[in-house]
Amino acid sequence: MSSLERRIRDIFGERCSFSLTERVAYSFDATRQRAIPDCVVFPENADEVGELFRVARESRIPVVPRGAGSGFSGGTVPVSGGVVVSFERMDRILDIDEVNLVARVEPGVVLGNLQSAVESMGLFYPPDPSSRDFCTIGGNIAECAGGPSGFKYGVTKDYVLALDNVLPSGEFLRTGVETVKGVVGYNLTSLIVGSEGTLTVVTGATLKLLPKPEHVETLLIGFRSTEEACRGVNEIIRKKVVPRTIELIDSTAVECVREFSPVDIPDGAGAFLLIDVDGFESDVKAQVRRVKEAVTSLPVVSLQVEEDPDGRESLWALRRAISPSLLKVNPTKINEDITVPRARLPEVMRRVRELSEETGIPIVNFGHAGDGNVHVNIMIDGDDPAQVKKAEEVLREIFALTVSVGGTISGEHGVGISKKPYIGMELSPRQIEVMKRLKRLFDPDNILNPHKIFPD
Numbered sequence: 523m524s525s526l527e528r529r530i531r532d533i534f535g536e537r538c539s540f541s542l543t544e545r546v547a548y549s550f551d552a553t554r555q556r557a558i559p560d561c562v563v564f565p566e567n568a569d570e571v572g573e574l575f576r577v578a579r580e581s582r583i584p585v586v587p588r589g590a591g592s593g594f595s596g597g598t599v600p601v602s603g604g605v606v607v608s609f610e611r612m613d614r615i616l617d618i619d620e621v622n623l624v625a626r627v628e629p630g631v632v633l634g635n636l637q638s639a640v641e642s643m644g645l646f647y648p649p650d651p652s653s654r655d656f657c658t659i660g661g662n663i664a665e666c667a668g669g670p671s672g673f674k675y676g677v678t679k680d681y682v683l684a685l686d687n688v689l690p691s692g693e694f695l696r697t698g699v700e701t702v703k704g705v706v707g708y709n710l711t712s713l714i715v716g717s718e719g720t721l722t723v724v725t726g727a728t729l730k731l732l733p734k735p736e737h738v739e740t741l742l743i744g745f746r747s748t749e750e751a752c753r754g755v756n757e758i759i760r761k762k763v764v765p766r767t768i769e770l771i772d773s774t775a776v777e778c779v780r781e782f783s784p785v786d787i788p789d790g791a792g793a794f795l796l797i798d799v800d801g802f803e804s805d806v807k808a809q810v811r812r813v814k815e816a817v818t819s820l821p822v823v824s825l826q827v828e829e830d831p832d833g834r835e836s837l838w839a840l841r842r843a844i845s846p847s848l849l850k851v852n853p854t855k856i857n858e859d860i861t862v863p864r865a866r867l868p869e870v871m872r873r874v875r876e877l878s879e880e881t882g883i884p885i886v887n888f889g890h891a892g893d894g895n896v897h898v899n900i901m902i903d904g905d906d907p908a909q910v911k912k913a914e915e916v917l918r919e920i921f922a923l924t925v926s927v928g929g930t931i932s933g934e935h936g937v938g939i940s941k942k943p944y945i946g947m948e949l950s951p952r953q954i955e956v957m958k959r960l961k962r963l964f965d966p967d968n969i970l971n972p973h974k975i976f977p978d
């Protein structure tokens with residue numbers, strides 16, 4: 523046993539593993555990029571994380587925090603080995619405060635469990651990445667996770683009031699306030715949310731809650747083409763309606779799900795908008811009427827409205843069927859999450875379709891059109907080097923287009939290792955330098971989740 527192993531065992535006892543099987547199990551995320559750590563630890567409190575950092579600093583070994591490993595940018599992949607810190611044993615909801623409208627949680631709480639717990643009390647925690655059944659609050663905070671309801675309710679950063687952190691020095695740092703307002707000093711909480719586990723390790727969070735909306739209705743609207751569906755988004759917003767979600771299912775996605783579709787896809791329907799409207803019942807009815815009025819100026823192919831939970835679920839099943847059906851197109855998907863000002867969405871989608879036609883590479887698009895956030899899935903055979911090269915060119919062109927219309931190359935998945943080569947397309951050298959200085963300030967020894975975000 524090495525002295526390092528002995529020191530880690532002294533801190534964690536049985537709650538650490540050096541076995542190859544377990545190290546492999548914690549070596550990858552949803553991108554399937556992988557690197558095997560030297561060890562995995564399962565802390566039960568912040569003190570243990572602090573002690574780990576003291577050992578890691580002396581031995582100069584990386585420490586990589588991990589939630590559920592559902593990230594789409596390789597953020598938790600331990601690219602230079604070291605210790606993976608898995609928060610599955612810190613999964614307690616400590617308090618749900620109905621008067622102050624906050625929840626206090628440990629980082630390993632699965633998002634779906636928090637949502638169920640608060641909803642059983644008539645409360646609501648809106649951030650809703652589609653991975654909610656397994657992703658964790660720690661991972662959501664690190665990635666500033668979004669999801670379909672971002673259009674009305676915003677994303678994780680809008681709900682994090684305060685954080686308990688462990689710095690790479692092993693010291694503790696509490697940031698933020700638990701009140702609605704608070705402007706004393708710099709907003710360190712906002713800096714840490716979305717920092718992809720590169721500045722601090724989050725060991726606790728105070729999250730803002732809302733009252734649960736009383737009534738929800740779902741509309742599924744069929745259009746002839748993706749461009750018309752995108753125009754539909756803008757028409758709805760012009761009518762001053764604020765739906766909880768406006769999801770786009772583009773024509774290539776419709777083709778993928780056609781044969782597995784849980785709902786009828788009418789002839790001529792080339793794209794869909796899936797819209798949830800929530801609030802008090804009378805208000806929801808009025809908003810549904812407005813959505814219908816908004817799309818009458820376009821050649822709508824079909825329009826379905828459901829309000830009971832089973833009916834709503836059957837419409838959402840169409841959206842959920844897309845991801846599993848993509849394999850039909852090609853075995854490898856390059857899944858990006860560009861976000862553009864929503865008024866520019868029709869032209870961006872048109873250019874993406876042209877790129878697909880020009881290169882012969884299928885590109886399937888769906889996602890949170892209300893936020894201008896589209897999941898662009900470039901479908902290739904990853905074993906064919908020529909296709910991989912062509913896909914890389916297509917990707918660069920899509921990113922360049924996104925930035926040229928005032929968008930961002932990642933709305934919610936983060937940079938991690940996947941988008942490192944591209945950040946210079948969006949950020950200026952000065953911005954990157956200031957960010958690197960911040961990283962050095964928090965982590966002078968570069969032991970916390972190194973080699974992420976910034977090109978080496």
Ligand SMILES: Cc1cc2nc3c(=O)[nH]c(=O)nc-3n(C[C@H](O)[C@H](O)[C@H](O)COP(=O)(O)OP(=O)(O)OC[C@H]3O[C@@H](n4cnc5c(N)ncnc54)[C@H](O)[C@@H]3O)c2cc1C
Nearest residue numbers: 589590591592593597651652658660661664668719724934
């Ligand atoms: C099917 C599917 C659907 C998805 N849908 C969406 C979606 O709609 N919207 C969306 O935004 N994302 C989505 N994602 C991406 C992913 O689920 C989110 O990024 C999620 O927030 C990651 O959480 P996790 O617990 O799995 O974190 P991990 O993947 O384990 O880690 C992600 C990052 O967080 C860091 N981290 C984890 N815990 C901590 C901590 N306690 N302190 C500091 N850093 C930490 C890690 O180091 C890493 O950098 C989806 C993923 C899948 C597989």
